[in-house]
Amino acid sequence: MNSKIGILYATVDGQTLKICNVIKEVLIEKGNSVELFSIDDFDRKIADFDKFVIGSSIRYGKHNPKIIEFIKEHKQELDNTQNAFFSVNLVARKPERATPETNPYFIKFLETIDWIPNISAVFAGKLDYQKYPFTDRLMIQLIMWMTKGPTNSKTKIEYTDWDKVKEFAVLLNNF
Template identity: 60%
Template sequence: MKQKTLMLYSSVDGQTLKICNQLKEVFKQHDQDLDLQAIDDFDKDITKYDKLVIGASIRYGVHNKSVIDFINHHKTQLDAMKTAFFSVNLVARKPEKNAPDTNPYVIKFFKTIDWKPTVVEVFAGKLDYKKYGFFDRTMIRFIMWMTKGPTDPSVQIEYTNWDRVTAFGKRLTEL
């Protein structure tokens, strides 16, 4: 009998969803079932699944509150199954901050919740100034200036390492 995996995501600008879709392709290539859904829209019973994956992006240093609420609400069920969590953030563009134990946002996230997933990963996101509204563009440019990143408002850079995403997907299929 095939294992059934649920993948929930929280994405602000779409890069986390893009990563989830790549992971879904990996599952498909390994003939495994995967249901993909936005965490805000999910209202089913998670115990119908063998594995659960949560992907969440960062905005201004924090993951979406709905991710934390979901984890806190389903902690007992999560602790009884194979789980994975991945974070998508621009800090992970730096080699010294692209692992779960070196990424400040992932470290901070797990200090604020009482959950230990089976697997944790972090991926660099995408910087697309033209896609942001005035406030977000200004704030993200300031953050990038502080962290010695690109500040040209015409810049669009996809930092995501797709080979790492695929390798993570293979690892998830083996859970």
Template identity: 55%
Template sequence: MINTLILYSTVHGQTLKICNAMAEQLRQCGEQVTMAAIDEAPALSEFDKVLIGASIRHGKHRANVYDFIREHQALLDSKITGFFSVSLVARKPAKNTPETNPYMQAFLEKSGWKPQLMAVFGGNLDYQGYGAMDRNIIRFIMWITKGPTDRHTCVEFTDWQKVNRFAQQFAAA
């Protein structure tokens, strides 16, 4: 049985929600799946495959994602790996692939890591779930990028069929 580790870095929970959906699919494919926050990762040596999901916060992946990859890159390079990024920018068709998403491209350049499989998914926009400062920053970013700015907006931009396809690709790897 293939032993798979899914690690996540999430702020508002959408990345964790996506990881849970992928974990269920991988289990249905016969894999043994362990999930953990990236800061609580078990020993990578115990796993055949590692999948990392990370959200964007104010235009960047969190520092703990880069720290983890830097610390474990040799082990990651010896395994089947995948990485996906979750952001509101990925709601746009011109920015929803690893090749066209500026956050994914910045991640690849900064991390120096090249996972075998990569994906980009749209996130969740829930103004009422944010604190005042985050709500105002995100509304401003949405205004600049021509997204929804009504403070009562709650919309999930995640393409769940795309998530399922990526999980199937990762299972087949």
């Protein structure tokens, strides 16, 4: 069955949007109608869609506050629609932290909201020190040092597992 699917996202450096576009491509290939919205541009109703997906990146250990507020304000609508949520963060670069059950940011996220998505996923993001403002670069380097990640200021690594992203999209399609 072809569905009308809405995807809402918040991104800091663009990787969450890139992931959303891959999900969108897979869903369109499967015959669905897909609309993509930034958290800053969403002006529709969740009920306009058969399925609704929310994706958010992490910065300094937290998901975008606008995404959290959106979920709190629209919990009833989300519960009445087939829904999904995915988190994008660098901690997920480690296989033992790459699932909703093992990712500390995802676990903390679920503890702060009164909503459990029907389908959820965690994807590793992209590390690109050159792209970050000075203060962000220093903070991310500190976090990476603490988590035994790369700290060289020239480091640019895309950790996203694109096969995992496509599998998530197929799961959404079949849901």
